[in-house]
Structures are given as C-alpha cells and as structure tokens.
Amino acid sequence: MGLITEGKPLPWEQAKKYADHIRDHGINQFLSIYNKTKDREKDCLLWGDEIEYMIITYDDEAKNVKLSLRALDILNELQKEEEEASRKGEEVDASWQPEFAAYMIEGIPSNPYGNTLKSLLRVEQNMKLRKKIVSKHLCPNESIISIPNFPRLGCPGQFLVPRHELFGPKLKSLFLPDEAMNPHIKFGAMNDAIKDRRGSKVAVNIPIFHDKKSPNLFLECEDALPDHIYMDSLAFGAGCCCLQTTIQACNIGEARKLYDQLAVLSPIMMALTAATPIWRGYLSDMDSRWLALVESTDDRTKEERGLEPLKNDRFVINKPRFDSIAYYIADDKTFKTEYNDQNTVYDQNIYKRLIDNGVDELLARHMSYLFIRDPLFVVEDSLDQDDESSSDHFENIQTTNWQTVRFKPPPPNSDIGWRVEFRCMEAQITDFENAAFVAFIILLTRIIVSYDLNFYIPISKVDENMITAYKRDALNTEKFWFRKNIFANYDGAEDKFEQMTINEIINGDGKEFPGLIVIMFHYLESINLDIETRYHLGNYLEFICMRASGKIQTTATWIRNFVRSHPNYNHDSMVSQEINYDLIKMLEKIQKGEVKVPELLGEFKIQFN
Amino acid sequence: MSSPEFSNVNTVIVYTGNVMKQANINTFKDEASFFIFQLKLASCLENSLKNVNSSYNIDQTRGILEVPSPYDLSYKLKDRDDFEITVKLFYLPSSSNSDDNPSTLPPSYISQSLHHLFCLLGITYVDSFIVYFNGLLFDDQDQDDSNLVMDDFESLVEVWKELESQYRNDRIKKLGVSEFTKNRFERFLDVVEIPPKIDQINFKSCDLPNRMINYAKEHDIELLTHKDPANILPSATFQKILKDTKFPFTSKLLPRWVLKYSVLVKCREVVANKG
Numbered sequence A: 001m002g003l004i005t006e007g008k009p010l011p012w013e014q015a016k017k018y019a020d021h022i023r024d025h026g027i028n029q030f031l032s033i034y035n036k037t038k039d040r041e042k043d044c045l046l047w048g049d050e051i052e053y054m055i056i057t058y059d060d061e062a063k064n065v066k067l068s069l070r071a072l073d074i075l076n077e078l079q080k081e082e083e084e085a086s087r088k089g090e091e092v093d094a095s096w097q098p099e100f101a102a103y104m105i106e107g108i109p110s111n112p113y114g115n116t117l118k119s120l121l122r123v124e125q126n127m128k129l130r131k132k133i134v135s136k137h138l139c140p141n142e143s144i145i146s147i148p149n150f151p152r153l154g155c156p157g158q159f160l161v162p163r164h165e166l167f168g169p170k171l172k173s174l175f176l177p178d179e180a181m182n183p184h185i186k187f188g189a190m191n192d193a194i195k196d197r198r199g200s201k202v203a204v205n206i207p208i209f210h211d212k213k214s215p216n217l218f219l220e221c222e223d224a225l226p227d228h229i230y231m232d233s234l235a236f237g238a239g240c241c242c243l244q245t246t247i248q249a250c251n252i253g254e255a256r257k258l259y260d261q262l263a264v265l266s267p268i269m270m271a272l273t274a275a276t277p278i279w280r281g282y283l284s285d286m287d288s289r290w291l292a293l294v295e296s297t298d299d300r301t302k303e304e305r306g307l308e309p310l311k312n313d314r315f316v317i318n319k320p321r322f323d324s325i326a327y328y329i330a331d332d333k334t335f336k337t338e339y340n341d342q343n344t345v346y347d348q349n350i351y352k353r354l355i356d357n358g359v360d361e362l363l364a365r366h367m368s369y370l371f372i373r374d375p376l377f378v379v380e381d382s383l384d385q386d387d388e389s390s391s392d393h394f395e396n397i398q399t400t401n402w403q404t405v406r407f408k409p410p411p412p413n414s415d416i417g418w419r420v421e422f423r424c425m426e427a428q429i430t431d432f433e434n435a436a437f438v439a440f441i442i443l444l445t446r447i448i449v450s451y452d453l454n455f456y457i458p459i460s461k462v463d464e465n466m467i468t469a470y471k472r473d474a475l476n477t478e479k480f481w482f483r484k485n486i487f488a489n490y491d492g493a494e495d496k497f498e499q500m501t502i503n504e505i506i507n508g509d510g511k512e513f514p515g516l517i518v519i520m521f522h523y524l525e526s527i528n529l530d531i532e533t534r535y536h537l538g539n540y541l542e543f544i545c546m547r548a549s550g551k552i553q554t555t556a557t558w559i560r561n562f563v564r565s566h567p568n569y570n571h572d573s574m575v576s577q578e579i580n581y582d583l584i585k586m587l588e589k590i591q592k593g594e595v596k597v598p599e600l601l602g603e604f605k606i607q608f609n
Numbered sequence B: 001m002s003s004p005e006f007s008n009v010n011t012v013i014v015y016t017g018n019v020m021k022q023a024n025i026n027t028f029k030d031e032a033s034f035f036i037f038q039l040k041l042a043s044c045l046e047n048s049l050k051n052v053n054s055s056y057n058i059d060q061t062r063g064i065l066e067v068p069s070p071y072d073l074s075y076k077l078k079d080r081d082d083f084e085i086t087v088k089l090f091y092l093p094s095s096s097n098s099d100d101n102p103s104t105l106p107p108s109y110i111s112q113s114l115h116h117l118f119c120l121l122g123i124t125y126v127d128s129f130i131v132y133f134n135g136l137l138f139d140d141q142d143q144d145d146s147n148l149v150m151d152d153f154e155s156l157v158e159v160w161k162e163l164e165s166q167y168r169n170d171r172i173k174k175l176g177v178s179e180f181t182k183n184r185f186e187r188f189l190d191v192v193e194i195p196p197k198i199d200q201i202n203f204k205s206c207d208l209p210n211r212m213i214n215y216a217k218e219h220d221i222e223l224l225t226h227k228d229p230a231n232i233l234p235s236a237t238f239q240k241i242l243k244d245t246k247f248p249f250t251s252k253l254l255p256r257w258v259l260k261y262s263v264l265v266k267c268r269e270v271v272a273n274k275g
Helices: A012-037 A071-087 A117-135 A185-198 A234-238 A252-273 A290-296 A348-356 A361-370 A392-398 A431-451 A459-469 A502-507 A516-524 A531-549 A555-564 A577-591 B033-050 B108-121 B150-168 B182-191 B210-218 B235-244
Strands: A046-059 A064-068 A094-098 A104-109 A142-145 A204-207 A228-231 A243-248 A405-408 A419-422 A480-483 A497-500 B011-014 B057-059 B064-067 B083-091 B126-132 B172-178 B198-202 B222-226 B257-265 B270-274
Touching: A012 A185, A012 A348, A012 A392, A046 A071, A046 A117, A046 A431, A046 A577, A064 A577, A071 A094, A071 A104, A071 A117, A094 A117, A104 A117, A117 A142, A117 A431, A117 A531, A142 A577, A185 A234, A204 A290, A234 A290, A243 A431, A252 A405, A252 A419, A252 A431, A252 A459, A252 A480, A252 A502, A252 A531, A348 A361, A431 A516, A431 A531, A431 B270, A459 A480, A480 A502, A497 A502, A502 A516, A502 A531, A516 A531, A531 B222, A555 A577, B011 B033, B033 B235, B083 B108, B108 B126, B108 B150, B108 B257, B126 B150, B126 B198, B150 B172, B150 B182, B172 B222, B182 B210, B198 B210, B210 B222
Parallel strands: B011 B064, B083 B126, B126 B172, B172 B198, B198 B222
Antiparallel strands: A046 A064, A046 A104, A046 A142, A046 A243, A094 A104, A204 A228, A243 A419, A405 A419, A480 A497, B057 B064, B083 B257, B257 B270
C-alpha cells in the first residue's frame, strides 16, 4: 500500500484542506531530488522483488480452510526477530511489512540482488527462505500461501478466524468484518479517505462465469450489477497478493525508457501470470485481479467520473488512481508524440512550474498527471517538512498512484539510483514460478537495452490490451496489439502494429517476429554466463515458453479446472467450502513439491527445502 | 576495381560490425540455434563483402585487404574500464597455412587477430581470450579423446605459448580454452606455464556436466557456456559468399580463423558490442 508515515491521520474532511499544501511541497521535493540526481550515471544493475502472502488455517474436521488473523502476531514476531538479528550484527535475509489485509504479510529480500545475472539464482532461494522463516512461526494446522486472492473471502459461513461480525462501522461491508482490515491506523485512514472523498462505498463488479446452472446474481443494492459478483470494500482489492519487482537503471534516461517499454508489456505479463478466477466463492469470467483493484481503490467523485456536471471538482478524470499508465515519458529517439494519445487531464499549474524549473515536457506532464490526486493520508504533525531533505509529501502522492509501472526517483541523500517498479504480475503458487517471472522481467530489461528494442504502441492500445488481458483465458484465446518491428530503426520507418497472440509475442510467429524468448536466449549466448546459471535460467525461460504456448495451463485455468472437475461441484459456478478446502490443500502440496501437476508445471522440479 | 591494386594482397580481413544493432528479420529466422550464429556470421560477412567496392582498406606493404562493415558505427571505446571484453578465436578446419602439415595451428593468428581488434575498438588489451581448437568436442565422461592425438597436442601447446606471451605483455588479462574436458585439462596443465582460467563449453540443456563442474570448482576455473556450432565458418560457405557478392579476388580464399568478440558493460550485463 505504499510508503506512509507514522502518526495520527486526519479525517478526510480536514485532510482535504491540506491537499494543495502537500502537492505543492511534494513538487518542491521532487524538484530538489531531480536537480541533485538527474546527472547520475553508471548505476549498477540491482533489483528486488516483493511478494505478499496469506496466512491460512485448516479445520480438517469441518473440511474448511480460513484466513487467519494470526498473521498480525506472526508479523510482529518476524519483525522482532529481524530487529534482534540486525542488532547483533547478524545477516538478515528477508524483511517483513504489514499489508492492508489483516491476514496478509509482505516479504522482501533484505538486500537487493545484482549486479550479475548469476544473482538471478538467488531470487528463488530467497523466496523459499522467506516461506521457511515464516513456517517456524506457524502452528501445525496453519500454512502460508501466495495466490492472488482467497477464493471464499466474503462468503457466508466462516472464512476468517477468529470470527467477527459483518458490516462494521469502518468497512461497512455486507461481506467482510472490519477485522479483515489491518488495525494499524493508516489502513483505516486510507479506507475512509477513499470512501469519503468518493462520496459512497466503492463498488466492484466482476462478471460471473456462466456455467450450466449458474444463478443470476443480483443483490438488493443499487451498486451491484446483474450477473456480476458484487463487492463493496477496498479490502477485496487491497487484500490481493501481488508479485512485484523493482529494477535500478544506470541513469534517468534508461529508467524512463524501461518505464515506457515495460508498461507496454504489462498486459502481456498479467495474462501470463493470471491466477484469480474466483471471487466471493463464485467462478468469474475474468482470470486476473486487476479490475477489482481498479474499482476498489477508485476515489473519484461522480463529477470526476463524468456522471455529473463539474461543480466542486476541478476536472473530469478518465483514469482512476489504480490503472495502467497515462503517459509515456522516455526522451528517446524512438518515441513519437502521437503515442501519447489518451490526453488524460493533468494539472496545468504544476506542469508550468516543472517546466520553469528545468524539467522537460514529457516528465513534467507525467508528474503533473500523478499530482492531480489528493493525498489520502495526512498527518497534521508531519505537514512541515524540509523539502531539501524529506520526500514524504512527494511519496504521499507518488505511492498512492498505483500504475502498472512506477517511475521511482532516488530517495533524498542516498546512494540509490533511478528505478522502475513492475507491478502488475499475479503471485503464483510456487516460488519456482515467481522466480521465473522475475527473471523474465530482468532479462527483458537487458535485451531492451542491449538490442535497443522498441515496443512502442499508442497508449490507447495499451489500455485496450489491459482490458483484454484480464479476460478468462486471455492467454490462449485473445490477441494483443504489439509492435511488429521491434528492432529500433532510426530512419523513421513506419510503425507496424498488429494483433498478436501471446504465444507469438513470446515464442515468435515463425516468420518475421522472433519472439521475446528467442531474443533472450540469443542474449544469454552473448554474455559470459557460467554453466549453472545458464542451466537454471534456461529452465525458467522454457517454463514461460510452455505457458505462453498453452502447453501448460495458467494458474487461473488450473484452478478453474480443479473446481469444475471436483465431485461436489454443481455446475453452478459456486465454490463451496469443501471445494475450497480441497483446493487450498492441493495448492499447498503443489507449493511444496509434494505432488506432480504436469498440466500446470510440466516436468520442472519444484524443490521446497 | 582493377586487379593491379590487389596483386599484392594475400590476406583479407572481413569485419561484421556490431551484430547487436543489425538485427533484422534474417537474424532470428532459423529456430535451430545450431545454425543461428553460422547463419548470422555468414549473412554479416555477406553484408560487408557486398559493399567492398565502396569501402575497403589496403595495406600494400603487408598485403592486407580489410573489408569493413557497412554499418559504420563508432566502435572506439571510451571509458575502457567500464567494459569487459571477451574474445574467442576459432581455429577453422582450414586454418593451417602449411601444405606439408595440415594440422598445424599457426600461433601467429593470435597476434594477428588481436591487432585488428585493437585497431577496430581502439583498445590495448582484452579481458578474456578464449581459444577454440577446431574439432574439439566436449564429453563429460571423456569417452572419446581421439581428437587429441600427439601432433595436434604439440600444436595446441605452441599456440598456448603465444597466448602466454600476450598475457605477460598485459594484452590479455585471462586465458581460456573451449571444449576442454577434465582429461584434456590434466594433460594440458602438465605442460603449460599459465593455466587456463576459463573453459567454455557448448551448452546442452539436458544435464549438467557434473564431473567438469566439480573439477572446475577445485581448480578455480570459470565454466562458461556457448552455443557456437563446431564449425563456425565452413570453407564452402565462405567461398559461396565470395561468389555471391562477386568479390573481385580470383584465387580461392580459405577462411583461417574467426575472432568473435563481445563487449559487455560491467555490472549492468548489457551487451554493448558484439561481432
């Protein structure tokens, strides 16, 4: 949920009065950082990953599995352990953070990986180590898993332990108790701010998957759409587990280029990692979590959404805070201004201020778009900051813009360089898969820079791709806009975009388009790679190759098939308590390599030690 | 192009240019990676030779004709310390220039190839030099060592002595071999002074060559991989290119060696130049 400071937050009615103050100083802080670090060069290749996990507990007698609020206690213990170890000067491998949901914890490697590709082998190692560290704190009937969402979150019956009353004063959700949200004051504040600013509860509507006997869903609520799975809380979106990776670029130019190129790849990666077919116990017609996140964090008022004429608000905003990017930002020979064809609104005053202070047009527009948003978390005591040494106000707006990729300036007074965060991938069942996808992204950045690749397509087409990407089985059944001539040609060659399948994009079309993986293999032959690293990276790429070609299933498809072939399934799209119990048990076995699932993982070895 | 200008020429050096920036549809056409570099090398050479009429350099005194790449990018490296340059010299099947003994490997190719690379990139040393002796194939079990008969072995050692000399003159920082098995290494280490620090093996995705991996760990040898075909430039292929591009040299030219170089940006794993 981003970097937020400690302290008691102001309720929205008071917080909004400081919006301009925070934006103003946020821009000052950005300018301070920008002027000090825009000429940084030769930063090394470093990267990190972030995974969110859920703590679950089994009730074998009742054949039920529930999310556990013990996550909060476990997190406490983990953080204490980490502090102890640091104090003693011992090596710390992983760091832990709280997340929005009270049943979630987030784990990251304590130190970044890099700067050689050999370090890619440490990713899977560290991910496994994280699970091992947590496992020490688990009771015998508890477990830790990392799929994007818990299928029966918000279902009747018990899905959370301890059990609590629904429709509490904070979330006011028909389906979730307030206790599902982490009690730390900042999460409640964020939840309130979004609801209060918007002027109503958020409304998430995910189309249901129509099986032979599926019910026609409707609820006595004006925000629920017929035939959709309706959800009424930020917790449904923010309670999802993601797989994110942040990469350090050598300088600001490379960071901007990677931001643009990776943004185009976001829909592709989301379709490849799709793992969210179930919501509130129903099979949906979507395979990814994206839409739920977009809708559950949408703080736009009716005026801003264009539903009512503008009176109190400044602009109509066609993009919510959580969405794919609005503008390309790379000051690159391959970029053409017509690619930024969405014309999303941006703050003209901030834009002018940035231009007057030496920032170029593209970067100025990017920042002034991000800064149309109001801060959601305002602490009165932290309002006055030294803009030359603090970046809190900047980060306040920056980290509550949740885009597919995030352009990250260096923190003030640090040795960290310009970075790009890749945010849209779905968490997979096993760490082999998670590490494979992280490796893929890192290799993608290497080939983009080494071969001068150009993936530019108009932003409107990226948005189209994003919507296509979360459809059910998009990987195998849909086509995505993609650039045909990806090797940079500075002679002003025509743009050639076509709709291609993900298989063609990743593995090539056998004719003109080489395929990203083929280029990656070629790249691996061009560097001094030792045999063991080559072997493991080869496995990761072969795995992704098989997913992309449909030879093995996405996690979402696998889960769907598991549900639909379960003996207790009634062809009504409903995932009963018992089906869910069997599903989660199975997922745990897969995660630990205790059972072979060639339709999901081929013959790749999953080792859990 | 008139013949007299070329009457003294006895050596032709062809440059491919930076292949990282020349990717086009021909580069990745063939799925079979066995052919990829061969095809690419062939097509890059073809591109250079097609343009020989418009750009070439002749060194009359030494009789060398240089055919540069038409993709004239500024190769000269700035900030040499930021890069790691690896070269691999392939002794081709037709490398011997002696009619008497077709299996001699002229050590002179080392200084010759290095000289041209140094001029091309504007450098005075390379970080790693890997030498590939034609015909060697890697077999972790060392079942077949018929490739390495006594005569050949002496020739390898002669070449190695030349490499050692370049090493001592600071022109090479690390020496390496290709397709060496444990047995070959043991034999080699007995007779050479400066041991190879790198062994580059053809990568096969099925199994890891554990015997070699263990040996390498014990002896501090970097075990790297490659996917170069065993014969990177068959004479027939080269002669066909000469014919297809109507190269104005009438006598049969035999390819003697191929120098593959790779310029890597240190600590970023970015390939800046490869040819």
